[in-house]
Amino acid sequence: MILCAGESLIDMVPEDGAFRPLAGGSVYNTAIALGRLGEDAAYLWPISRDPFGDVLLRPLSEAGVNTDLCPRTDRLTTLALVTLTGGEARYSFYDEGSAGRMLKPDDIPALPEDIQAIFAGGISLVPDPCGAAIEALIERNGDRLPVMLDPNIRPFFVTDADAYRARLARLIARADIVKLSGDDLEWLYPHETPEDAARKVLEQGPRLVLQTGGAAGARAHWSGDPVVAPAIRTTVADTIGAGDTFNAGVLASLRRQGVLSKAGLAAITAERIAAALTLGAQAAAITVSRPGANPPWAHEMPA
Template identity: 70%
Template sequence: MILCAGESLIDMVPRDGFYRPLAGGSVWNTALALGRLGAPVRYLWPISRDPFGEMLLRPLAEAGVDTGACPRTDRLTTLAVVTLTGGEARYSFYDEGSAGRLFAETDLPPLTPDQSALFIGGISLVPDPCGATIATLAARAAAAGLPVMLDPNIRPFFIPDETEYRARLDRLIGHAAIVKISGDDLAWLSPDQPPETAARALLDRGPRLVLQTGGADGAIAHTRDHRLTAPAFRVEVADTIGAGDTFNAGILDALHRAEALARLDRLDEPTLTAALTHAARAAAVTVSRPGADPPWAHELT
């Protein structure tokens, strides 16, 4: 069982001069994509009892995602207003006092023996108390030997204290077995280094696998033994919402099916190549249609 812990929200997406509410959030998208791909997945994040909360739970249930551990609250759901420029998504967040923002350590369930990995990332890592809660969960998982996958998905405008956030992110990288990092993330983290140099340097901080993504330029996987590349699949782009989140799900799904999450120190080239290809193919389906709408398993066969 793959545990995804982190934000869910409502994306207010422009469409024909109006805004359309769509369920989303970086970690929510990854959980949904994993469920649609057929992977065993559990989602953890406070869900509001407002109408938007039901919008978030319904797709997860349809995809077979276990949401039984999600605390329910009367606080409101986070909103993200999306601006699209050339198909690229930019966000403004309405999050103060929201259901997820006040996620506390007392809301954390115990880790269970059936869990094979923990996925974390996105804006849920930034503010407190939710950021501290996710950091605590990651530390517990790493101490228990559970592989942690981290996608920081950095939104600089959402970070009130850069020094504090960099320190938290440094600790989380140390707990992570897998880090997915985009070109924008690398430019923010290591502006004075070439992207590939900065990505590979993360291996010295604890992770066994670093995934460097570049949108239409494809992806590069770094381990101590390998440097493998995978081109992006060419499609007509509707928008990029949820593309990286779907890529994350594709990687975890492939590694889970190959029983490789427990042997990340010994990843072989065929397994890693297959995971990269699976993730890129899944992400290509997502960018080909509006919003975060990841593929079902049958769409990739």
């Protein structure tokens, strides 16, 4: 199973002058997308006993995602108020003292033997104690299991930029795959081109650095020449969940190719990377074609 560890929340999405509550969260969306693509996936994050907790659990169950590692808590679910500008999503978070934010390093369980990779990222990396908890998960298991990291940086959510940069540096050094959007790269290295910034990240230790750019497609930086995959042309409803779905497609492809392991990633080829980028782009194109974070099911994917 691929374990996704990180935030789940309720996106309050604008609709007809009001807001519609939808299950979401960067890492949560990736877990849902993996399950819908037919992958064995598990999820680790506290789920509230409030009514929104049931809203979050239902899509996980429907997608076949294992939630045995999700503790239940009486703390409230995080809310994210979404505004859309030209189809681009912007967020305001209501997170203080929430179910997920209060996850502590001591709450991280020993992982089952059938976990074969870890995916982590999102706003769960920013505040403590939950950021320290995710860091502890990777520190304890990263030598044995491949780790994919997508920080999905939200600058307005970061209150201590120096501490956050230090945590990202530690996590990037432990990760095997790091995915960064153009906005992420600009925040990390504001005076570098995206390509130069991605190469600087690669120099910190990952096997793969995936650089995404929406309509510009995706580029993988690794030990060989960069691998490029174009975006799939589609009519965009909004971009909510696009990067999260891309992550799931990449992980699904790597697992299906038999290279989602420490040894497999160490010996990966350009052709295998291209296949992973392509599946990620295909899955993301379906997500952006419909409102909200609504990743494709396996039967909706190109044959």
